[in-house]
Amino acid sequence: xxxxxxxxxxGCTAAMNASLAGVMRSAARSRRIARVLGSYRGVLGLxxxxxxxxxxxxxxxxxxxxxxxxxxxxxxxRLLPDDIxxxxxxxxxxDVRFVHVIGGNDSADTGHRLATAAAERGYELFxxxxxxxxxxxxxETDHTPGYGxxxxxxxxxxxxxxRDTESISSVDPVKIIEIGGRDAGWLTIAAGVGRRxxxxxPHLMYIPETPFSVEGFLDDVQRTFDRHGRAVIALxxxxxxxxxxxxxxxxxxxxxxxxxxxxxxxxxAMLCDRVAHDLGIKAKFDKPGTIQRMLTACHxxxxxxxxxxxxxxxxxxxxxxxxxxxxxxxxxxxxxxHCDIDDAHLHAIANRVRTVPAEFVTDDGHAITSAFxxxxxxxxxxxxxxxxxxxxxxxxxxxxxx
Amino acid sequence: xxxxxxxxxxGCTAAMNASLAGVMRSAARSRRIARVLGSYRGVLGLxxxxxxxxxxxxxxxxxxxxxxxxxxxxxxxRLLPDDIxxxxxxxxxxDVRFVHVIGGNDSADTGHRLATAAAERGYELFxxxxxxxxxxxxxETDHTPGYGxxxxxxxxxxxxxxRDTESISSVDPVKIIEIGGRDAGWLTIAAGVGRRxxxxxPHLMYIPETPFSVEGFLDDVQRTFDRHGRAVIALxxxxxxxxxxxxxxxxxxxxxxxxxxxxxxxxxAMLCDRVAHDLGIKAKFDKPGTIQRMLTACHxxxxxxxxxxxxxxxxxxxxxxxxxxxxxxxxxxxxxxHCDIDDAHLHAIANRVRTVPAEFVTDDGHAITSAFxxxxxxxxxxxxxxxxxxxxxxxxxxxxxx
Numbered sequence: 001x002x003x004x005x006x007x008x009x010x011g012c013t014a015a016m017n018a019s020l021a022g023v024m025r026s027a028a029r030s031r032r033i034a035r036v037l038g039s040y041r042g043v044l045g046l047x048x049x050x051x052x053x054x055x056x057x058x059x060x061x062x063x064x065x066x067x068x069x070x071x072x073x074x075x076x077x078r079l080l081p082d083d084i085x086x087x088x089x090x091x092x093x094x095d096v097r098f099v100h101v102i103g104g105n106d107s108a109d110t111g112h113r114l115a116t117a118a119a120e121r122g123y124e125l126f127x128x129x130x131x132x133x134x135x136x137x138x139x140e141t142d143h144t145p146g147y148g149x150x151x152x153x154x155x156x157x158x159x160x161x162x163r164d165t166e167s168i169s170s171v172d173p174v175k176i177i178e179i180g181g182r183d184a185g186w187l188t189i190a191a192g193v194g195r196r197x198x199x200x201x202p203h204l205m206y207i208p209e210t211p212f213s214v215e216g217f218l219d220d221v222q223r224t225f226d227r228h229g230r231a232v233i234a235l236x237x238x239x240x241x242x243x244x245x246x247x248x249x250x251x252x253x254x255x256x257x258x259x260x261x262x263x264x265x266x267x268x269a270m271l272c273d274r275v276a277h278d279l280g281i282k283a284k285f286d287k288p289g290t291i292q293r294m295l296t297a298c299h300x301x302x303x304x305x306x307x308x309x310x311x312x313x314x315x316x317x318x319x320x321x322x323x324x325x326x327x328x329x330x331x332x333x334x335x336x337x338h339c340d341i342d343d344a345h346l347h348a349i350a351n352r353v354r355t356v357p358a359e360f361v362t363d364d365g366h367a368i369t370s371a372f373x374x375x376x377x378x379x380x381x382x383x384x385x386x387x388x389x390x391x392x393x394x395x396x397x398x399x400x401x402x
Numbered sequence: 403x404x405x406x407x408x409x410x411x412x413g414c415t416a417a418m419n420a421s422l423a424g425v426m427r428s429a430a431r432s433r434r435i436a437r438v439l440g441s442y443r444g445v446l447g448l449x450x451x452x453x454x455x456x457x458x459x460x461x462x463x464x465x466x467x468x469x470x471x472x473x474x475x476x477x478x479x480r481l482l483p484d485d486i487x488x489x490x491x492x493x494x495x496x497d498v499r500f501v502h503v504i505g506g507n508d509s510a511d512t513g514h515r516l517a518t519a520a521a522e523r524g525y526e527l528f529x530x531x532x533x534x535x536x537x538x539x540x541x542e543t544d545h546t547p548g549y550g551x552x553x554x555x556x557x558x559x560x561x562x563x564x565r566d567t568e569s570i571s572s573v574d575p576v577k578i579i580e581i582g583g584r585d586a587g588w589l590t591i592a593a594g595v596g597r598r599x600x601x602x603x604p605h606l607m608y609i610p611e612t613p614f615s616v617e618g619f620l621d622d623v624q625r626t627f628d629r630h631g632r633a634v635i636a637l638x639x640x641x642x643x644x645x646x647x648x649x650x651x652x653x654x655x656x657x658x659x660x661x662x663x664x665x666x667x668x669x670x671a672m673l674c675d676r677v678a679h680d681l682g683i684k685a686k687f688d689k690p691g692t693i694q695r696m697l698t699a700c701h702x703x704x705x706x707x708x709x710x711x712x713x714x715x716x717x718x719x720x721x722x723x724x725x726x727x728x729x730x731x732x733x734x735x736x737x738x739x740h741c742d743i744d745d746a747h748l749h750a751i752a753n754r755v756r757t758v759p760a761e762f763v764t765d766d767g768h769a770i771t772s773a774f775x776x777x778x779x780x781x782x783x784x785x786x787x788x789x790x791x792x793x794x795x796x797x798x799x800x801x802x803x804x
Contacts, residue, residue: 012566037797041572049799052792059790067789069565075572093800153699160696163471164414170443170477175692269671286691290577294562296787297555297699385698387469388461390454395439397451398495 001034002097004315005051008070008132009042009103009110013146014294015307016132019102020072021065022311023130024054030319033098042075043101043110046087051094065304068294070102079110084117091118091125098126098318102311104133104144108326108349115324115346126318129326129346130310134293136186139354140344141328145310146293148303148379151190153292154179154234155384159194161286162201162232163387169230174221174275174283176233177202178268180292183238184355185209187292191234192368193376194384201232203366209355210365212239212247217271218278220366225281235268300381306339313341337378403436404499406717407453410472410534411444411505411512415548416696417709418534421504422474423467424713425532426456432721435500444477445503445512448489453496467710470696472504481512486519493520493527500528500720504713506535506546510728510751517726517748528720531728531748532712536695538588541756542746543730547712548695550705550781553592555694556581556636557786561596563688564603564634565789571632576623576677576685578635579604580670582694585640586757587611589694593636594770595778596786603634605768611757612767614641614649619673620680622768627683637670702783708741715743739780 006023008016020038027033036054039045045052052072064071079087091099091114099114101107111129118125131138134150158177165175179188185207192205203224206212224231239247248267268285275283306329314327324346329339360372368376408425410418422440429435440454441447447454454474466473481489493501493516501516503509513531520527533540536552560579567577581590587609594607605626608614626633641649650669670687677685708731716729726748731741762774770778 008569012569014562038792040794040796044572050796051799052795053797054792057792059792063788063790066787067565068562070569071790071792073568074570076570089803090799092803094797156699157693157697160416160470160698161692163469164692164696166475167410167414167472168476168478170446177693266671269668284691285689286693287687287689288693289686289688290563290566291559291579291688291690291693294566295559295699296562297558297697385468386465388465388473390440390456390459390461390473392442393454394442394452395455395496397453397492401491401494 001032002095003035003037004033004098004100005037005039005046005091005096006072007039007043007046007101008072008074009101009107010074010076011133012069012074012293013132013134014068014149014296014299015146015303016102017067017071018065018304018307019130019132019145019311021061022308023100023315025061026312026315030315032319037094037096038072041073043077043079043087044075045073046090047083049090065308066296066299068296076106078106079113084113087114088117088121088123092123097124100314101129102132103129104131104135104138105349105351105353108346109351112324112346112350126321126323128314128317128322128343130314131326131328134187135181135184137184137353137355138349139352140326140348142331142339143329143379145303145307147186148300148381149298150187150293151193151376152300152380153288153295153298154187154190155193155380156298157288157292158191158201158232158234159384165201165230165232172282172284173225173230174281176235176268176271176283176285178235178237178285178287181208181236181238183208183353185236186356188234188236189356189361189368189372190376193373193380199228199389202234203228203231205234205366206239207236207356207361207365208238208240211242213241214247214271214274218274221275222279235271237267239267300379302379302381309341317343334374334378403434404497405437405439406435406500406502407439407441407448407493407498408474409441409445409448409503410474410476411503411509412476412478413535414471414476414695415534415536416470416551416698416701417548417705418504419469419473420467420706420709421532421534421547421713423463424710425502425717426461427463428714428717432717434721439496439498440474443475445479445481445489446477447475448492449485451492467706468698468701470698478508480508481515486515489516490519490523490525494525499526502716503531504534505531506533506537506540507751507753507755510748511753514726514748514752528723528725530716530719530724530745532716533728533730536589537583537586539586539755539757540751541754542728542750544733544741545731545781547705547709549588550702550783551700552589552695553595553778554702554782555697555700556589556592557595557782558700559690559694560593560603560634560636561786567603567632567634574684574686575627575632576683578637578670578673578685578687580637580639580687580689583610583638583640585610585755587638588758590636590638591758591763591770591774592778595775595782601630601791604636605630605633607636607768608641609638609758609763609767610640610642613644615643616649616673616676620676623677624681637673639669641669702781704781704783711743719745736776736780
């Protein structure tokens with residue numbers, strides 16, 4: 001019998017505790033695992049000796065599964081060489097033989113370095129990481145847990161906000177919805193999944209993969225406004241110009257914080273100002289921020305199921321002697337949708353980013369293709385609502401009082 | 403037989419089409435109503451002669467009920483004296499005898515002036531308006547349809563975003579969530595409904611009813627940060643200083659748009675900057691904006707039911723000869739929750755605002771009271787989730803390798 005250590009790391013999702021529940025359920029079934037230890041606040045817990053015995057906490061795993069963010073706490077901390085020694089020392093003192101990191105790129109790097117260092121020192125340790133990121137930008141897996149729920153939020157929010165603009169475009173004709181994702185447009189293009197015809201929002205989308213210019217944007221908005229009398233825009237917070245410079249970091253220092261950090265998040269406000277100033281059209285923005293990653297009202301059941309299955313599968317793999325790998329999702333079929341679970345070497349994951357492939361967006365980048373729809377629809381869970389629209393047929397009004 | 407005219411007006415909610423469905427269902431059952439006519443884009447449709455015969459559109463009323471915003475289109479337009487004449491002229495030519503306006507304060511004013519003008523001209527017209535606003539600021543009614551669903555969004559979003567901050571406070575310790583409502587803090591204090599203990603978000607709330615100072619805010623944030631290592635803040639977009647001046651409109655012109663309009667919406671960004679600059683603590687904000695009013699994933703079933711019941715009841719009242727009134731909700735019991743339907747004179751509604759009463763918030767304004775919890779919990783529908791939290795008990799780590 002040996003202990004199993006689980007770490008949650010990096011930016012949080014609404015599905016990462018489902019993976020934790022999967023690990024705990026699976027570990028509880030094994031006679032080879034003594035305790036399940038949770039590292040408090042990401043890898044910091046391991047470095048500081050702040051580990052929690054999850055086996056004695058009598059958690060209701062169904063409630064854990066539905067809890068957003070990281071029940072263990074999370075952190076962003078890149079291991080230094082000294083850290084690796086300290087981490088392995090604690091692992092050896094506790095006779096931990098199994099490690100899972102629930103995380104993204106950086107966690108794959110952490111897992112890879114732990115597994116490699118243990119092997120170099122002749123300590124038998126099995127490390128299998130579990131993918132997690134709303135950004136969906138990990139290689140070697142069809143998609144990442146957390147994406148489906150966040151994508152569902154974005155699709156639903158843009159549909160619903162789009163109906164607001166459609167209803168009251170005489171007052172508020174332009175709405176920019178700023179969507180997260182630092183390096184890739186996966187979450188932004190999820191906005192297109194609820195769009196069924198050209199009346200529907202979003203009328204325009206902008207992702208980091210396509211070079212952005214403010215002038216081009218203003219032309220697009222004017223053209224869309226002329227055509228529809230309104231424009232609802234899904235905008236990645238991380239759009240960049242042709243030199244790769246973030247748009248929000250250009251020009252004025254309006255969107256630079258007091259430390260001089262040029263923070264993501266100001267681009268929609270800046271563009272609203274330009275739409276008002278240059279085009280004379282009133283524009284507002286929504287910035288759901290954290291809420292798009294967390295809102296459990298938009299949990300995708302498919303996402304939660306897969307997150308938990310990956311947790312379960314990761315435990316099965318370490319028990320079978322697998323190490324230095326991440327469990328992955330391998331799509332077998334779109335309809336009926338099914339993913340098998342596979343795994344990939346951590347070296348192939350760490351510090352690599354998978355951007356949106358060209359075949360998932362139209363040439364101008366403003367709409368999704370049917371290929372992306374096939375890819376994304378199963379991931380967001382239950383079908384999105386289908387809202388009716390009135391036929392705009394006006395009655396004849398009698399020319400005089402009856 | 404005579405026609406019935408229905409108008410949707412003002413800012414949109416996720417429940418206002420449920421009232422429309424109630425009107426249509428109820429009208430379809432009456433032999434005295436010929437057609438149900440919808441005014442396209444608020445009162446503008448009536449003024450422009452753009453009316454739609456809803457009876458011939460074969461709408462699926464269950465889908466109408468669940469569609470956010472205004473299926474008929476909405477507008478903000480205050481009737482001028484000439485407008486009243488034009489509107490009544492169209493009404494008389496069509497022999498419309500029944501009018502419903504689904505709206506807030508301004509709609510009560512519109513309804514009141516239409517009913518009064520018709521009476522003055524000796525034209526028999528029955529006008530009963532149906533309350534609608536996420537702001538919950540109408541007098542004479544326990545609450546307004548649209549509020550329950552928006553309040554559910556706010557409560558859930560702040561709970562869930564709060565879990566994110568709790569998980570990763572070592573990276574992002576302060577989060578400001580900017581919540582709508584121009585004159586009253588009803589929607590902001592809904593953030594408190596999901597809070598079960600002092601660990602839970604929101605740690606601080608700021609509403610327009612309590613004078614706001616940036617210095618006091620910074621003190622509160624520092625104190626909360628010292629105590630909890632984090633602060634999640636529910637902030638009304640409309641907080642004002644002791645002179646009633648909106649905070650976002652103070653000082654710098656940073657948050658003034660290019661037309662010189664001082665728009666609501668910039669206060670959270672400004673305060674994040676102050677937290678970073680004055681306290682040296684990293685702060686971010688979420689601004690759900692439109693999404694808080696619209697997201698159907700947060701529909702409160704109680705809200706939709708009441709919105710539809712009020713639509714039904716409004717038709718029953720005009721058929722019974724009632725005019726110049728708004729249907730209202732009268733709470734009979736908190737537990738089990740039930741509201742009867744009543745009505746009030748439009749003169750008592752128009753252009754009046756009901757702010758949050760003192761007994762619904764604590765003296766410092768930063769938390770809700772049990773009285774508000776009793777008031778609000780039934781309105782948001784199904785119970786909010788109850789997330790587990792780990793006991794922070796760390797295991798002992800052996801001093802040497804076993």
